[in-house]
Amino acid sequence: MMKNGADSQFSILNSQSIKEGALFVADAHYPHHGDAFLDLLKRMDRGEITASQLFLMGDIFDLLFDCGEYIRSFSAEAIALLQKLSERIEIHYFEGNHDFRLKNIFPNINVYFRKMQPITMQWDGRSVGLSHGDRYDAGIGYEIFTYVLRDSPLLCLLKPWEKPLLDREMKRLGTKKICRSYQGFEAKVRRILSHYPDSVDLVIEGHFHQGRQIGKYISLPSLACQGEIGVVRGKSIDFVALEALRV
Numbered sequence: 001m002m003k004n005g006a007d008s009q010f011s012i013l014n015s016q017s018i019k020e021g022a023l024f025v026a027d028a029h030y031p032h033h034g035d036a037f038l039d040l041l042k043r044m045d046r047g048e049i050t051a052s053q054l055f056l057m058g059d060i061f062d063l064l065f066d067c068g069e070y071i072r073s074f075s076a077e078a079i080a081l082l083q084k085l086s087e088r089i090e091i092h093y094f095e096g097n098h099d100f101r102l103k104n105i106f107p108n109i110n111v112y113f114r115k116m117q118p119i120t121m122q123w124d125g126r127s128v129g130l131s132h133g134d135r136y137d138a139g140i141g142y143e144i145f146t147y148v149l150r151d152s153p154l155l156c157l158l159k160p161w162e163k164p165l166l167d168r169e170m171k172r173l174g175t176k177k178i179c180r181s182y183q184g185f186e187a188k189v190r191r192i193l194s195h196y197p198d199s200v201d202l203v204i205e206g207h208f209h210q211g212r213q214i215g216k217y218i219s220l221p222s223l224a225c226q227g228e229i230g231v232v233r234g235k236s237i238d239f240v241a242l243e244a245l246r247v
């Protein structure tokens with residue numbers, strides 16, 4: 001049964017699967033709010049942490065999009081490590097509201113921009129919907145904002161003002177409070193799930209920084225807030241503190 005005009009997008013990539021030992025990282029908001037994401041990449045690069053797959057669920061970078069070199073300079077080391085890892089690890093990157101237009105930056109990563117989301121994959125006989133978390137129930141204002149900011153050519157027209165604008169924005173983001181509990185989250189989850197067809201058995205999203213499961217909805221922990229990563233073990237995703245991660 002399809003709801004709300006849900007369409008064939010739910011069959012896209014249905015043949016792909018989530019594998020044992022996959023890691024789910026969400027909302028690291030690097031380079032602000034700690035170095036956890038850079039630490040993870042360094043440990044993966046040294047072979048201390050192995051992953052069958054790496055799922056980056058969006059807002060991994062606090063601000064990153066493909067429009068000139070300056071914006072990359074804030075996160076240069078992490079970008080280079082991720083590019084290197086993508087040559088030997090299967091990586092899926094669901095763009096968030098802080099990190100988008102990433103395909104040219106990470107040519108070896110499977111990048112899904114917002115309008116491609118959700119992507120469905122198979123996991124242990126179940127159909128799983130994956131998205132950053134801002135795809136549904138975001139409101140018309142948000143839709144217009146993301147169109148103007150992310151999807152139109154206007155963004156790169158800002159080029160002459162690039163450096164002062166980005167400096168100001170990075171400073172603002174660096175002091176922003178991003179970790180809080182979400183009042184009425186159960187109702188929010190119900191509204192999001194109403195956009196998914198019944199055939200989807202599980203939904204995995206980031207964006208809300210909650211680190212909890214409500215029915216068939218998994219709100220991943222934020223690496224910046226909870227310091228945890230999702231690890232696929234058997235039929236579940238365990239939330240594991242980065243320091244305790246041994247895989």
Ligand SMILES: [Mn+2]
Pocket residue numbers: 058059096097098132134207208
């Ligand atoms: Mn987000």
